[in-house]
Amino acid sequence: MDIAKNLQQVWAELPQGVRLVAVSKFHPAEAIREAYQAGQRIFGESKAQELQAKHEALPGDIEWHFIGHLQTNKVKYIAPYVTLIHSIDSPHLLAEVDRQAAKAGRTVDCLLQVHIAREETKFGFTPDECRQYLASGQWRQLEHVRLCGLMGMATNTDDMQQVQAEFQGLAALFHEVKAEWFPQAPWFKELSMGMSHDYHEAIAAGSTLVRVGSHIFGERNY
């Protein structure tokens, strides 16, 4: 795998305002270092303890993003330094992030993960649960988290029209909830969607953060 070359290819495809999260889960610190030396600074991980170990081993100016299902009892491992949690999939988890962020004396940026795929197994709020949670106003009590947008994963299929429709649906929901609950909040601006096989469709639908792993680092062994 020529990590630097792969990165350059993806960077060249990103329109202004779209950032790359290089998904380094299950790849060793050495692979991250190689990407770092090529100039990549945002990395995404999906296991709290793996993220903690890499955070300790790697340069301090890396922006670490958490993208996987996060168990509430693991929040404490990442709250002191994580830059953005993409995968808030329940009110309970958001409340725990708030608690741990308060303990760490910081505010943590978070995205609500919305279930847009046909698969049953993906985590996240349904669009209606997302609307209901925002309408409940509960999140306004949380002083140590800041909601910055939405995240979603499309169905894992070769039917790119299906994928595009799902991304467009998430983008529409993003604009709806921004207008309703965050009209004066310039930080509510992130739409995290797109992986190795569908990031072009995601960008076309308005993604601001693409999460690309295997296309940069090669296949994962897990």
Ligand SMILES: *Cc1c(COP(=O)(O)O)cnc(C)c1O
């Ligand atoms: C693993 C993962 C990715 C990256 O997937 P690739 O297909 O390797 O690009 C993106 N987002 C999430 C939530 C993931 O778990």
